Amino acid sequence: MSDLILDRLAKGDALPTFGVDVTATTVILGALASRDWRPMHHDHKFAVERQGVQDIFLNTPNQAAWFERYLNDWTGPKGRIGRMVFRMTKPVFPGDHMLLTGTVDDVSVDETGCGWVRAEISLTVDGAVRTTATARIALPTTPDDNPWDRRGERWKP
Numbered sequence: 476m477s478d479l480i481l482d483r484l485a486k487g488d489a490l491p492t493f494g495v496d497v498t499a500t501t502v503i504l505g506a507l508a509s510r511d512w513r514p515m516h517h518d519h520k521f522a523v524e525r526q527g528v529q530d531i532f533l534n535t536p537n538q539a540a541w542f543e544r545y546l547n548d549w550t551g552p553k554g555r556i557g558r559m560v561f562r563m564t565k566p567v568f569p570g571d572h573m574l575l576t577g578t579v580d581d582v583s584v585d586e587t588g589c590g591w592v593r594a595e596i597s598l599t600v601d602g603a604v605r606t607t608a609t610a611r612i613a614l615p616t617t618p619d620d621n622p623w624d625r626r627g628e629r630w631k632p
Contacts, residue, residue, distance in 0.1 A: 477613065478550070478552065478553050478554075478618075479549070479550050479551060479553075479554060479614050479615075479617060480552035480614065480615055480616070480617065480620055481591075481592065481614045481615065481616050482616070483582070484579050484582050484592055484614075485579065485582060486497060486579055486580060486581060487578065487579060487583060488579040489576070489577070489578055489579075490545075490549050490576065490577035490578065490579070490594060490596070491548075491549060492574060492575070492576050493544075493545050493548065493574070493575045493576075494572060494573065494574050494575075495541065495572070495573045495575075496571075496572050496573075496624060497525075497533065497534060497567055497568065497569055497570065497571045497572070497573055498569050498570075499530075499531060499569040501533070501537075501569070502516060502517070502531050502532060502533055502534075502537070502568075502569055503516065503517045503531070503542065505533060505534060505536070505537025506534050506537065508536075508540075509534060509536035511536065511539065513534075513536045515528070515531060515532065516531055516532065516533075516534045518531065518544055519531055524568045527570075528566055529568055530567070530568045530569055530570075531569065532566035532567055532568050533566065533567040533568075535563065538561070538563060538567065538598070538606055539559070539561065541573065541575065541598070542575070542596060542598070542606075542608050542610070543556060543559070543563070545577070545596065546559075546594070546596075546610055546612060549577075550612055550614060552623070553615050553620075553621050553622060553623065554612050554613070554614055555612065555613040555614075555622040555623055555625075556610060556611075556612050556613075557591070557611045557612060557613050557632030558607070558610065558611040558632050559608055559610040559611070560608065560609050560610075561596075561606055561607060561609075562606065562607050563605065563606045563628035564604065564605060564606065564607075564609075565603070565604075565605045566605070567598070567600060567604035567605055567606075568579070571600040571601075572600065572601075573598055573599075573600060573605075574598070574599045574600070575596060575597070575598050576596070576597050576599070577594045577595060577596035577597070578594065578595050578596060579592055579593070579594055580593045580595045580609070581593040584616060585631060586632075587625070587628065587629045587631060588616065588629075589613050589616075589625060589629065589630070589631070590613060590614045590615065590620070590622070590624060591611055591612070591613055591614070592611075592612050592614055592617040593609065593610070593611050593612075594609070594610050594612065595607070596608040596609070596610060597610075611632065613625070613630075613632070
C-alpha cells in the first residue's frame with residue numbers, strides 16, 4: 476500500500492484484512508526468534524499433556540510481531556508505531572487461519588505537530604476473537620512529513 480497521510484483517515488475507517496495460515500513452523504520459528512525455549516511453543520506432547528491444550532501455540536512476541544506486520548503493511552514505511560497494547564484470550568494453534576482486522580478509533584495531531592491514529596485490531600480464528608489490540612501509530616501529516624525523523628520532545632508516543 477502507498478504511504479498513508481493522516482488527513483485521509485477518519486474515525487470508523489476499516490483497515491484492510493490480513494490473513495495468515497498458521498503452521499507448526501510459524502509457531503516454532505516465532506518462539507525461536509524471540510528466544511522463548513518454553514516447550515509449549517515447540518513440543519506437542521508437552522503442550523497437550525502438561526498444558527492441557529490441543530497443540531503448540533503462538534507465544535506473545537510472535538503475536539506482537541504479526542500485529543506489527545499488519546500495521547506496518549497498512550501504513551507503509553513512514554508509519555511509526557508509538558504504542559501497542561494487546562490482550563490474548565485464547566491460543567492460536569497450527570492449522571488455524573488467523574484473520575487480522577482493524578478500525579480507526581481516533582485521528583489527532585499532538586502539540587508537537589505529530590499526527591496520530593489509534594486503531595482497534597482483532598485477531599480472529601473462525602470468527603472467534605483470540606486477541607485484541609489497541610495501537611497508537613504516528614503518520615505523516617503532509618507528504619514531506621516523516622514521523623521517523625522525530626526525536627526528543629518532538630516524539631511523544
